Amino acid sequence: MTEYDVIIVGYGPAGKVLARQLVDGGHKVAVVERWPEAYPLPRAIGYDHEIKRIFYAMGIARDVAAISRGMGHYVWYNADWKVLIDIDETRESISGGATGYTFNQPELEKILHEDLRRRDGISYHLGMEAIAARDAGDHIEVEIARFDAQSLRIDHSETRLLTGRYLVGCDGANSFVRRLMDVPVIxxxxxxxxxxxxxxxxxxxxxxxxxxxxxxxxxxxxxxxxxxxxxxxxxxxxxxxxxxxxxxxxxxxxxxxxxxxxxxxxxxxxxxxxxxxSLLTRGWRKGQMLLAGDAAHLMPPFMGQGMCAGLRDAWNLGWKLGLVLDGSVAESLLDSYEAERSPHVEAVIRISMAMGQVICVPDPEAARRRDEAFFAGIMPPPPVFPPLSDGIIARDADGKPMGFAGELLPHDDLVRDSSPVRLDDLAGRNFVLVTNVAVDDARLARLGVRQVLLGGAGWRDINGRLSHWLESHDAAAYLARPDFYAFGSAANSKEIDSLLEAFEGMMRGRDHVLNEVA
Ligand SMILES: Cc1cc2nc3c(=O)[nH]c(=O)nc-3n(C[C@H](O)[C@H](O)[C@H](O)COP(=O)(O)OP(=O)(O)OC[C@H]3O[C@@H](n4cnc5c(N)ncnc54)[C@H](O)[C@@H]3O)c2cc1C
CATH class of the missing domain: 3.30.9.10 (D-Amino Acid Oxidase, subunit A, domain 2)
Known part of the structure; x- marks a missing residue:
């Protein structure tokens, strides 16, 4: 029996969002943070529409909106202020609203912290540094010691031992947990x-x-x-x-x-x-230890994506750890975390580097050649983030993603007979079948899947984003994961059956991820 379900070392944005997911699921969490207060200096200034959905799902979107504003055009100029690239961050996103937003990281972290303070199940060890940890097979032991913020020294006379089932290192670029795990960094x-x-x-x-x-x-x-x-x-x-x-x-x-x-x-x-x-760790899980956020990857900030990537990690890992801790799936589900997140973040690192290579040109002759190429239309393609290519997605016999599996799905507000609701609110943190063909509720309930039936007596998507997605993908339904990505899609009732079978097979049977639940 351990004191905590999960010990999170590092209480930056990734640690905070992960902690919130876990306490929402009723799990006991300890956070360990070296500094007594949040890091006060601004770092991240931008987040994207997918991250805004996380804020909605956490119920803090209104507070975050008060410290944010929509980004305008993000324009890249040459030395003479002639436009090289114009990225329109105001364009409508599939999440609804603009594509990019600007904010101030300490203000966001304050909102995340105050929100957590209102919740049970979390124990704060602030002003404490994790100095040692041991994977004891069925549990983790973490030794923490007082960190003196004045002298910047660790006081070894005041230590404590915490025990937990899992340890997640959200401890930033110089991650202590990553060093303990002894995993390579590319x-x-x-x-x-x-x-x-x-x-x-x-x-x-x-x-x-x-x-x-x-x-x-x-x-x-x-x-x-x-x-x-x-x-x-x-x-x-x-x-x-x-x-x-x-x-x-x-x-x-x-x-x-x-x-x-x-x-x-x-x-x-x-x-x-x-x-x-631009660094990417290989091996985000070793036994009971995991990594998230800057501890797992670093990228230059030219796309404003470092923190966003860390929040995607926390959102992905959070629902998986939740299911494992509930005992409804086998621990092997956690192996899908790096398989899904690493290729995605690697693509974002490469895009950020490519953008960095456009600007980091101190040689005037090389800059002149770059300008000429851009004015002639020879430039990198617009940055597009990839779908998930591995992990918990519907795959064919060769293991390739089936249909539109792995795509980030749209969001919309829905209305039936009373006032509109957000799809997020209907979905909660569950798998959701969005469909225009009714499916047996009992079957879905057995799988832990919610149904959002569109059309007829069902829901109407106010901006038509969900029905447009279905129509433009020749689909009758899609199965959305708790993190807004598609497990898979289906063209008709028969394919919906196969999709649900594939889901059940992956979670329960073939890959032995989902344990039988009574
Ligand atoms: C100039 C700049 C601009 C940026 N702009 C953007 C942007 O626009 N958009 C964006 O998305 N991202 C941006 N980023 C990146 C973003 O700031 C980081 O990716 C993000 O803060 C990482 O969050 P994290 O929770 O993973 O780690 P951190 O925020 O670094 O938190 C890690 C925490 O772990 C604690 N810790 C470490 N070791 C221990 C230990 N042994 N014991 C206890 N505690 C420990 C640290 O004290 C720290 O508080 C920018 C970064 C910089 C530097």
Whole structure:
């Protein structure tokens, strides 16, 4: 018998979202975090529509909306401010609403923390550092010690031993849990040092600052983006010979900011240098230990996807750990976590690197050639995130995804006879069959699948996104997973039968994932 079901080391965004999923399922969670308070300095400034759905499913979307705003156009300019790429973040997404949003990471983490504080089942070990852990086969032991935030030292005189069934390392780029697991980290080769500056302007309206831009100026590649509702983020690539600590000094920073604002126009919130890297861990699970978030992968921030990837991890792992802890599936379900998430995040790392390689060009001649190529229309294709290609998706006899299995599915509001409801709210964190052909409820209930019947006496999707998906995919139904991805789709009643059989087979039979439930 262990004290906790899951011990989470690291209480950043990935740790917080995972903790919330687990306590919602009634599981006992311990979080261990070195710092007594959340990391106060801004890092992430952008999230996408899929992540917004996670906030909806957590019931915190309204609070997050209050600290966010829709992103405009994300425009990439050459040194002469001629447009190289224009990414329209306002375009309507399949989740409803815009594609991209800007926010401020400490404000989001505060919302996540306050939301968790209102819930039972979570034990906080803040100001404590995980210093050792042992996989004892049927449980995990984690030793924690007081971390002194003043001296930055660990106080070994105050330690405690926690026991849990699983340990998840959400402990960031220098993950302690990853080191314990002794798993390889693949370096995809991107490695650039940048100075990151956050500014609070006195009156943004009066300043002429591009809303969201990459200034691909070889003399000083520069990123200019919003940082939440009122602040601005500037990022400057460091050039050879520049010393990171010196570049953070206020004088240096104001000199770099001079084309856009002066000390009379606002104040500096912070300046720090970061190494933008592209790393992917192989082996996200070893026995009872798992990794999520930056502990499992790092990418340069040019697509604003590092935290988003960590939240996708937490959302994916959360429902799987929940089923395993409930005893309704075998532990082998957890092996699908890396199989699903790793190829997806690898694609996002590659896209982020490709975008980084457009801007990180300090050689004027190479920049001129890049500009010419872009103006001639020779440029990387628009970034598209891949579907899931492995794991808990319907597959044919050769193991290939069947039909539209693995695709991120649309969202819509639904109406029947009273006021509209969100599909998320109807679905909860369950598998859901969205169908225009009624299916036997008892059969679905036995599989733990909910049904959303469209048309006739069923629901009407207000913006037509679900019915449009079915129509454009020649499908009569799709089976959505708790994380909004398709287990699979079916063209007619017969195929719906096969789809449900495949689901049951994968969860219960062939792959022995789902244990028999009484
Ligand atoms: C300049 C910059 C811009 C970015 N922009 C974006 C963006 O626009 N969009 C986006 O999605 N992402 C962005 N990111 C990435 C994003 O900030 C990170 O991916 C995200 O914070 C990672 O979250 P995490 O929970 O995995 O790890 P972290 O937030 O790093 O949290 C890990 C926690 O673990 C704790 N910890 C570590 N070791 C121990 C231990 N042994 N014991 C106890 N606690 C421990 C740490 O103190 C830390 O609090 C950006 C990053 C940077 C640097």
């Amino acid at each position: 370096d995809h080769g991107f490695d650039e040092a940048w100075l990151v500056v956050d500014v609070m302007p006195n009156d943004l309206e009066k300043l002429h600052i591009p809303d969201a831009a990459q200034w691909c100026n070889p003399a000083r590649p520069t990123t200019i983006v919003p940082s939440g509702v009122r602040n601005r983020r500037f990022e400057f690539m460091l050039l050879p010979g520049e010393e990171p600590t010196q570049m953070c000094a206020a004088d240096e920073v104001w000199e770099l900011l001079a084309p856009w604002l002066s000390p009379d126009d606002g104040h500096l919130i912070r300046s720090a240098t970061y190494r933008f890297r």
